[in-house]
Amino acid sequence: STPNDPRFDDQWHYYEQAGGLNLPTAWDTATGSGVVVAVLDTGYRPHADLNANILPGYDMISNLSVANDGGGRDSDARDPGDAVAANECGTNGAQNSSWHGTHVAGTVAAVTNNGEGVAGVAYNAKVVPVRVLGKCGGLTSDIADGIIWASGGSVSGIPANSNPADVINMSLGGSGSCSSTTQNAINTARSNGTVVVIAAGNDNDNSANYNPGNCNGVVNVASVGRNGGRAYYSNYGSNIDVAAPGGAQSFANDSEGVLSTYNSGSSTPSSDSYGYSQGTSMAAPHVAGVAALIKQAKPDATPDEIESILKSTTRSFPATCTSCGTGIVDAAAAVAAASKGHHHHHH
Numbered sequence: 001s002t003p004n005d006p007r008f009d010d011q012w013h014y015y016e017q018a019g020g021l022n023l024p025t026a027w028d029t030a031t032g033s034g035v036v037v038a039v040l041d042t043g044y045r046p047h048a049d050l051n052a053n054i055l056p057g058y059d060m061i062s063n064l065s066v067a068n069d070g071g072g073r074d075s076d077a078r079d080p081g082d083a084v085a086a087n088e089c090g091t092n093g094a095q096n097s098s099w100h101g102t103h104v105a106g107t108v109a110a111v112t113n114n115g116e117g118v119a120g121v122a123y124n125a126k127v128v129p130v131r132v133l134g135k136c137g138g139l140t141s142d143i144a145d146g147i148i149w150a151s152g153g154s155v156s157g158i159p160a161n162s163n164p165a166d167v168i169n170m171s172l173g174g175s176g177s178c179s180s181t182t183q184n185a186i187n188t189a190r191s192n193g194t195v196v197v198i199a200a201g202n203d204n205d206n207s208a209n210y211n212p213g214n215c216n217g218v219v220n221v222a223s224v225g226r227n228g229g230r231a232y233y234s235n236y237g238s239n240i241d242v243a244a245p246g247g248a249q250s251f252a253n254d255s256e257g258v259l260s261t262y263n264s265g266s267s268t269p270s271s272d273s274y275g276y277s278q279g280t281s282m283a284a285p286h287v288a289g290v291a292a293l294i295k296q297a298k299p300d301a302t303p304d305e306i307e308s309i310l311k312s313t314t315r316s317f318p319a320t321c322t323s324c325g326t327g328i329v330d331a332a333a334a335v336a337a338a339s340k341g342h343h344h345h346h347h
Contacts, residue, residue, distance in 0.1 A: 032122025121289025229319025
């Protein structure tokens with residue numbers, strides 16, 4: 001199945017043999033229909049190539065300076081921008097808004113076969129955006145509440161999520177051990193049947209030193225570039241489960257990165273756009289998308305079963321990627337494994 005989206009050709013990370021996800025064959029069997037993926041990130045921008053697949057989310061940011069939207073926790077998960085001046089976060093340089101959550105959400109489930117823009121990995125899945133990152137990052141407590149809420153769990157003072165996630169994507173992290181707050185939230189999500197996919201980090205360092213990828217019970221994702229070897233920035237280590245395409249750029253908006261939905265605003269939101277980015281942040285939603293394809297193909301699959309299928313169906317690295325898990329996630333092989341012994345109803 002090759003989609004008609006005009007920029008699909010630029011999404012090497014979906015189909016190229018060396019560094020890609022082997023998606024078109026997978027799409028013959030599963031597209032994510034009926035599956036919910038929560039994206040815990042900076043929120044999202046309404047985007048013509050995303051809107052139809054967005055479900056109501058939540059803004060979990062409790063700190064007003066981080067929130068940057070004039071308020072605390074509320075039901076509006078839109079991203080107001082996270083641009084910062086020099087030293088605003090302590091030791092940072094000035095940075096434009098990242099629109100990070102919009103890019104990640106598009107990789108999971110950009111609207112596909114609409115003759116417009118890009119394709120998504122699980123393009124018939126739905127995304128619940130949970131805003132946990134703002135200016136200068138996010139609070140562990142907000143992220144933990146976001147995990148619980150996304151999975152259908154109870155968070156004090158907040159209405160329940162009416163679309164509990166089958167998959168959570170967290171393209172976020174920091175140095176240090178996994179806190180008990182975070183681990184307890186992940187345990188709650190897993191007991192609610194939600195598989196938790198996490199970016200391993202972009203520090204070219206041992207992944208054991210970065211959370212929440214070093215928490216128990218998660219799918220921890222390293223990044224490969226277009227050649228299928230480890231991206232120069234990707235963390236690596238014994239707790240990596242799988243690798244996926246995250247790109248390896250030499251300059252901003254380099255087409256060696258991952259192409260997805262974006263926004264043209266440098267600080268506050270402007271018009272819909274598309275952009276290339278790189279990172280384990282971009283690799284993780286490829287894996288979350290494949291987890292959604294597995295869940296459609298095998299609706300009763302537990303988080304552990306989904307992780308097992310992801311890890312056992314990877315393909316070997318065509319270039320060097322040491323301590324990058326079992327291999328590169330192979331969407332077609334994963335869906336085939338999930339489909340064994342299941343009846344398919346074609347509509």
